[in-house]
Amino acid sequence: MLKILDWYILKRYLFTFLMMLLLFIPIGITVNLAEKIGKILEKEVPFPAVAKYYLDFTIYFANLLFPLFLFLSVIWFTSKLANNTEITAILSSGVSFSRFLKPYMIGSTIVAGFALLLGLYLAPMASKGFNQFKYQYLKGNRKAFETQDIYRQINDNDFIYVSRFDPNAKRGFKFTLEHFDGNKLEYKISADNITYIDRDTTYRLINYTKRIFNENSEIIETTRRFDTLFSFDLEDLTPVEYIAETFQYGELNRFIEKEKKRGSSNIGRYEVVKYKKWSLPVSVYILTIIAVAVSSIKRRGGMGVNLAFGITIAMVYVFFDKVFGVMAEQSDFPPLVAVWFPNVIFGIIAIYLLYNAKR
Template structure:
């Protein structure tokens, strides 16, 4: 690598690191100021709080680091432009594409780091972050309940509950239907089902076995039995996909498809973002260089204002289309990649004009 490459690459990585070190402590301070009351009220152990903020750091650094990268590239490239260093580079015979090369090398390093974070580090941090939040920070007076759950739990069994409360692991109006082929073999119903860790307790239990000539009906006031599913299978937490490493996530999505889960869109958005995020590093880097490589009368302020505007629009597109995929039949792949597609076209346009 030439001196030019090392010079820009070091500035690229150093400024990005400084941007993270600047904003993450601010985020921790704001979050701690908001949560300190509940932490003290529930006497949360110091070790749990320290682990929470470590997970918090990884979780939000992974979530927002393309934006931090975008702003850091605009910042140091604008400084190069204001110091007329870019003019000196290009006047020496260096083409704009050659000037762009160390930025692409830096983006490749950051994108590789983003892949490692997305596949391995962020899921673990997300699990710790969300578990702490639900254990210590959520109001215990608010009862969370899921209604009208109908799921296929394996090839032969289907279950239904009219509502399920995860905090007490209690369901109402429970039904289990067992099929062999297209034939219904037996049906179990109960007014209430309660998870007892190793078994279930059914209240007002009825089992109807269908025969060729007559049906066999069994009823009991209370029935303790083992059933082929876990209570968490009824209502997996909304954030569960974020806590799974990539291989686990693929298997989980396939299992949820077989069960007829209504949250497939939400899970697939998490899956596709693991790959769209590294690509956004290249797109935002190119946009940042194209915008800030020209010396402007307003100085760095104009470039930063434009950069912040672009970043806000990108986040807006990402959130809006992500929610559409999670809560409707909108295609998750299109929802996740649409911001990259739009901003990729913008990057090509801005790069063409910057080169001229």
């Protein structure tokens, strides 16, 4: 008997969640397309590029609103069970509320595993394609995609400067590298532009000049084109606004460690992205428990009351998540605390609501 009920609830859990995704994602695509269609037609964007963009958009959009979709789907089908007095019948047969929650927790584990896969591997790839298309075709001009005025310390002795960098062409302009020994400038390399050559994994400098500073003299080397190796990577020149979102988990960890050694001011932003990959699957369990506790009681207002209450809770959760995320990105607020604080608060709320639902 219980196994039949478990399968019944589990199938409803997963099916309703899938339907919620299939319902809202096309709406999101339609709204986005209606907003962007003018620029897409104006720039004559190739259809394969548009199709890939909306595939990336689907994954990006699903990852962004994952908790909201899950929460609403659980409230929806659990409210239907309550309104049909199915929950009353289950509990009246001697099944405890904790036992009633079992198929929900199994469903949460499946969805949390999918959320983990999405956050660690699929979402970074989608984010890269989504942002590349947006900056290349949808911004007002091509320069919107370029990083401006990059000045980075790449190791203990070397500093680089590029006036602007285009990740699509892998080309930077007005490049300078300064090498120090302590406080003494030993040599300075400059070029009109620098381009990364994939096939050779080298950098090509145009109008190359190297000035070597000795005690009482200066040596100047110049050439029209010069291919060489450098100790920095292309990611040192890419836009900081979304670079962390494009890395899979292992790459992101290595990137953060390297940025810490360089004293980057964007560590908070990068660590928020890192910790969210793990906090999202945990939020699946918390929001499921809240949704079940809220919607398992048959109310006079019916499903509408439960949905209204659920949407309010979901919006508060998203608000907390965004506010604390921005605090960690823009200040010294600890990223670990910022990312996990909403889960802790709503975890406490889940325990309280679950206790009252059992009563």
